[in-house]
Amino acid sequence: MSRRVLGCLGQCSSRVFAIETDPKVDPVYFSLIKNPPTDAEMPAFQEIFGREKSYSFQVCVEDRIQRALLHDDLRHQLISGFGGDVKVFEMSSFRPNAQNSLVKGFFVNGVCGTPETDQTLSKLLQSNRLAVCTYVPGDAVGRWCQEPLRPAKDGAAAAAGRYGVVPVPSPDHHPSALDIINSSVFYNFIEAHNVMAECAHVITEAKHVLQRVDQTLPMRTTDRFPVIVIEGLDATGKTTLTESLKQSLGGVLLRSPPPCLSPWRACFDAKPALFRRAFYALGNYVTAAHISAESARAPVIVDRYWHSTAAYGIGTSVSGKVGNLPPRGSEVYRWPGDLLRPDLVLLLTVSPEERLRRIRGRGGEKTREEVELEANQLFRSKVEEAYRRMEDPACVVVDASPSAAEVLQQVLLVIKEKVHVQGSL
Numbered sequence: 001m002s003r004r005v006l007g008c009l010g011q012c013s014s015r016v017f018a019i020e021t022d023p024k025v026d027p028v029y030f031s032l033i034k035n036p037p038t039d040a041e042m043p044a045f046q047e048i049f050g051r052e053k054s055y056s057f058q059v060c061v062e063d064r065i066q067r068a069l070l071h072d073d074l075r076h077q078l079i080s081g082f083g084g085d086v087k088v089f090e091m092s093s094f095r096p097n098a099q100n101s102l103v104k105g106f107f108v109n110g111v112c113g114t115p116e117t118d119q120t121l122s123k124l125l126q127s128n129r130l131a132v133c134t135y136v137p138g139d140a141v142g143r144w145c146q147e148p149l150r151p152a153k154d155g156a157a158a159a160a161g162r163y164g165v166v167p168v169p170s171p172d173h174h175p176s177a178l179d180i181i182n183s184s185v186f187y188n189f190i191e192a193h194n195v196m197a198e199c200a201h202v203i204t205e206a207k208h209v210l211q212r213v214d215q216t217l218p219m220r221t222t223d224r225f226p227v228i229v230i231e232g233l234d235a236t237g238k239t240t241l242t243e244s245l246k247q248s249l250g251g252v253l254l255r256s257p258p259p260c261l262s263p264w265r266a267c268f269d270a271k272p273a274l275f276r277r278a279f280y281a282l283g284n285y286v287t288a289a290h291i292s293a294e295s296a297r298a299p300v301i302v303d304r305y306w307h308s309t310a311a312y313g314i315g316t317s318v319s320g321k322v323g324n325l326p327p328r329g330s331e332v333y334r335w336p337g338d339l340l341r342p343d344l345v346l347l348l349t350v351s352p353e354e355r356l357r358r359i360r361g362r363g364g365e366k367t368r369e370e371v372e373l374e375a376n377q378l379f380r381s382k383v384e385e386a387y388r389r390m391e392d393p394a395c396v397v398v399d400a401s402p403s404a405a406e407v408l409q410q411v412l413l414v415i416k417e418k419v420h421v422q423g424s425l
């Protein structure tokens with residue numbers, strides 16, 4: 001079973017494995033060779049494989065809905081099944097520079113062989129949807145091997161082969177950047193709609209979302225008033241500014257996701273990223289239909305739109321440092337061809353200190369992502385950098401540190417310069 005499952009990870013030599021030990025440093029990269037490494041390939045993996053027993057678990061299931069659910073569930077099983085002092089690291093295997101080649105999983109080390117951990121391992125081995133491996137010293141100190149495992153008759157783990165583990169240099173692109181297109185971010189309506197339809201048999205709320213989405217009016221492309229989007233991290237002043245702009249421009253204020261999807265937002269905020277991103281993507285298409293209708297009669301101001309969905313999707317899926325983001329000019333920053341394009345996107349920025357001050361001043365509930373934003377400067381920096389790399393339309397960056405009145409005046413000047421707004425200004 002493991003050999004077949006390992007086969008789904010592709011030929012050993014072409015795949016690279018990445019263990020994320022610390023988001024602030026590069027992953028530990030290694031590849032497999034058919035035999036235990038020779039002296040020349042003496043890797044230095046003692047620090048990652050050397051603590052007691054180490055195992056890796058990778059989800060090997062074709063169906064992406066099942067894969068997303070299994071991956072989320074596997075994390076909980078490992079944390080609860082191996083006990084508190086075991087470290088659970090994200091682990092992936094991929095073919096460098098091959099989109100959608102990423103197989104996600106986890107690496108655990110420091111597993112002491114207690115009856116509880118043996119039971120957890122035995123249960124995981126019974127699953128025919130996981131590639132389970134252990135890491136054992138090679139035939140000399142300092143050399144390591146990977147042994148795929150399969151359940152023996154008594155349920156214990158039995159080795160089904162042995163591969164040498166050899167270090168490989170950091171690839172050009174961080175592996176997590178290989179799994180963005182139509183997975184962490186959706187680039188057309190059909191791809192997002194397909195995910196929502198495919199998960200409807202396991203997430204009942206998906207049916208309601210699809211009903212709302214399918215009731216949406218088709219978009220018009222004839223002449224319309226300007227459409228201005230306000231983007232930014234939470235507590236940068238979007239809600240305050242968009243309300244003022246609505247008054248100043250005599251416009252209509254919309255936000256994405258639209259109120260008609262609000263009943264199911266909390267549900268999807270708690271789901272695996274694939275489903276959460278499809279939800280927000282479809283929210284943008286419903287918002288686009290509302291923009292199309294409203295912009296026939298007045299300027300439209302939008303509080304968050306596709307750039308939020310893309311920036312949070314990219315910022316969440318790309319692990320490690322800001323430098324791991326796909327480079328400027330990458331296709332991941334490009335606007336979907338089938339989504340109504342705004343005339344201007346303004347990115348509000350304030351210092352981290354000012355944001356925290358404003359968050360404290362505002363109170364109210366935080367979404368899971370907002371909680372993460374506060375706990376995680378690295379995540380926040382990646383989201384903001386992703387916003388700055390957006391293209392066609394790019395974000396016009398606005399310093400939103402001054403008073404609300406000053407920011408409004410500054411923004412009205414930018415709009416006047418960049419967009420011709422009919423009627424009152």
Ligand SMILES: Nc1nc2c(ncn2[C@H]2C[C@H](O)[C@@H](COP(=O)(O)OP(=O)(O)OP(=O)(O)O)O2)c(=O)[nH]1
Binds near residue numbers: 234257303304308312
């Ligand atoms: N609107 C929107 N929010 C997203 C998306 N992906 C993740 N989020 C996260 C970003 C924020 O942490 C949180 C913000 O949600 P909302 O914009 O509905 O709330 P709110 O207007 O209070 O945001 P704000 O705190 O004003 O920036 O949801 C997305 O595609 N669209």
Ligand SMILES: Nc1ncnc2c1ncn2[C@@H]1O[C@H](COP(=O)(O)OP(=O)(O)O)[C@@H](O)[C@H]1O
Binds near residue numbers: 235239407
């Ligand atoms: N320019 C500003 N200067 C000072 N405080 C502001 C400014 N804009 C908004 N605030 C305050 O900061 C908090 C967050 O503003 P809000 O508009 O809700 O931001 P967002 O919608 O981006 O989360 C609110 O308490 C708001 O009154």
